[in-house]
Amino acid sequence: MKRVMLILLTVVFTLQALAQDATEIARRAYLKMEGQSQYAQMTMQVQRPRWSRTVKFKFASKGTDYALVLITASAKEQGQTFLMIKNQMWMYNPRVNSLIKIGPSMMSQGWMGSDYSNDELMNEGSIVKDYTHKILGSEKIQGRACWKIELTPKPGKNIVWGKQILWIEKKDYLILKSELYDEDGYLVKTQIASDIKNMHGRIIPTKFTIIPEEEPENKTILTIVDIKFNVNIPNSFFTIQNMRRGMNINFNF
C-alpha cells in the first residue's frame, strides 16, 4: 500500500513538474520578445492572389499602454502615424492634415490591409497567463530541436482559440512555429518564424509568415529590419503633437 502511494505521489509530482516546465518554457519564450520598451523597424508584405503590397514602418512602444507607429513606405502612405495610449487609438494623415480617433468599428479592419487587425495589434493575450501548458514532445523545425507545447485557454479567459500549439526552440526559447485552432479543433492559421539573427544582443527570429488555413495563398509576411529592447523613451514621445510631425519624428533611441 505504501509503495503504491509512493508511486502515485511520484507520478503526481512528476506530472506537476512537467506542467511547470511547459509553463516555464512558454514564459521564457514570451520574455524573448518582451521588453519594458522597444523600438523596431519592420516591413510588412501582404500577399493576395491578385495583388501584393509592402508597407514599411517604424514602431516604438513603452509598456502595454503606449505605442506609436510611423509608416515610411509605400510612397502613398508615407508619413501616416498611429498612436495608441491605453485603450485609445488615433490615426494621423499628413497629406490631408487629418487626425482621426479610431472607433471600435474601425478597429476590426485589417491593419494596412494585412491579416493583423487593429484589434489584434492592441490585444495580444499573454501566452503565459491565460493558458495551461502541456509538453507534447520534441520535434525538429528548420533543423532546430524544439519543444512541442500545447496551450489550452484557462476557463473564463476571453480567448477565441480552442487551443494553440507552439514549437519552441530548446536552446534559445524561440517560438519557431505556432498553430492556432478553433473550438472545434480545426486549424485556423499557422505562423512560421525564421531568419534567426542577433539584434543588439538578442537572438530572435526576424521573419514571421502568417498563413490562414482557409486561404493559404493570402499570406502576410512581417520582417524585422531592426529591433532594440528596453530603450529609454520619454513619455512625451507618445503625444498627438509628436505624431503630427510625421516623417520628422525622431526614432533615434
Added chain:
Amino acid sequence: MILSIAWKNIWRNKVRSLILIGTIAFALAGTIFIIGMMDGWMKDRNIKVIETELAHIQIHNPDFVSNLSLRDTISSGQKIISQIMKMDFTMAVNGRIKVMAMVSSSYSSQGALVIGIDPDRKHEVTKVYKYLSDSTSKWLDQVKRQNVVIIGRKMAKDLQMVNYMITDASLSTLADMGLPLSIISKLDSLQGKKFHTTTRFYNALEKLLTEKELDQYADLIANSCHSYKLGRKIIIRMQDINGNVVEEAFRIIGVYDTDNDLFDGMYLFVKKPYLAGLLGLSHGTINEIAIITNDQRKVEEYKATLKQKFPGLLIESIFDMDPTMRIMTSLIWIYYAIFEAFILFALSFGIVNTMLMAVMERTKELGMLMAIGMNRRRVFSMIMNESVLLTLTGGIIGIILGYLLVLYTGHAGINLSKYAQQGMEAMGYSAVIYPHASPLLLAETTVLVVITGMLAAVYPAIKALKLKPAQALHTDV
C-alpha cells in the same frame, strides 16, 4: 328601365362583349396581383423593421445619437418608462442598452452593435425571437447562463460560425425549390462531407459548378445545408462607462434571420442586466426606449404628445429613423394609383372601340328610338350605362380573380430565392413574398373601373347624340 335595356344590349353581341370582359378581367386580376405582391413585400419589411429594429417610436438622450457614447444615458429612464406605459396609445414599451462593440471568433473580427434587452420575451418590444432560424436556436429566456448571445445569420456566416453538410434531405429540399437536376447530381459527390467554414464549402462548390451556376445557386445550396455552431464562443469587446475596454466571452445560443443583411450582420442581442454589469452601469440604466403604439399611422401625433411631455429628450418616429418607411406607408399608394391608372387607360381604348362599334352598327335603331320620342338624355344615359356595366362586369370578375390569386399565394408564399436571394436580402427584402391585398385597394380599384367605363363612353355617346333621326333611319347597315 334604361339599366335593363343597357344590360340586354350588351348581350346582343355576345362574343364581342365577352372578349372585352375577358380582357378587362385579366388585366385587373394581374394588376391586383402585382400590387398585392408589392404590398405584401412592403408589409413584410415594415413589420420586420418594427419588430426587430426600430419599433414605432424611439427615445434617446439627444447626445447619444451623435457620439453613441455610453455616458449619454436617459436619466431617470425607468420613471419615464412607467409614465409612457400609462399613456393610452402605448401597446408596449421597453428600455434597452445599446453599445458599439467588436466581436471576434477564431476566424475573424468585426464591428457590431450590442443590444441589451429584457431576457423575458413577454416584456420585450423587440420580437427577434420570432425570427430564430431553426428549432435548435434558443432565445435568451430559455437559458439560465448569463453570458449568452443571439447573433444574426449574416454575422454567423462572417464569423465562420456555420457548418455545411449536404444530406439526402437537403438535396430533396433543393429539388423541391426547382434546382435543376443536373446540378443536384453534381452535388451528389459532396454528400455526407462536413465543411466547417463557408470558404471551404464554397471552394468545394467552385470545383463542381460552372461560374454561372455558382452565381445563381451557390447561396441557395449553402442555405439549404447549413447548421450553426451553437454553443461556440465569441469574444465581445466594448468600452465601459469609464472608457476602459472590457471583454467577455459569450456563447452563441441562437441565430436569427430577418432577411436583411445590414441588420443581421450588425446587431446582436444579450441579456440586459448582465450587459449593464459588464459595462459598470447602475441597475436600471438605459440609453434607448422603444415604444410600440396602437396605430402606426398615428405615430407622428403620438410623437408630438411625447415631445410635449419630455422636452429634453430626442424622440423619433419610425419615419424619422427610416425614411423609406414613410415611402412605403404613404407614397406607395400614389405609385399603386399611377400603376392602375396606366392599365385602365390602356383598357379604355378597347372599351371606346367596342362602344363605338355598338353605336355604329345600331345607327338605324338609335334613329328609330329618337324618332319615336326617346330624348337625348336617355340615349346618352343608355350608352353610358352599357359601357359602365360592361366594364364593371369585367372589373368585378378581375378583382375577384386577382383577390383569389392573392389569397392563395399569400398563404403559400412566392419563393424567389432561386432567382435573386442575394440581391434582395442585401437590400433588406425577403426572397419569399406573401402577397397581400387590402380592402382599400379593392374598393379603390372598383371606383377606378367605374370611372374608366364612364369616361370611355363619352366619345361613343356623343357620336350617338349627333345622329339626326331622319338621316339615321335611312342608313343601310
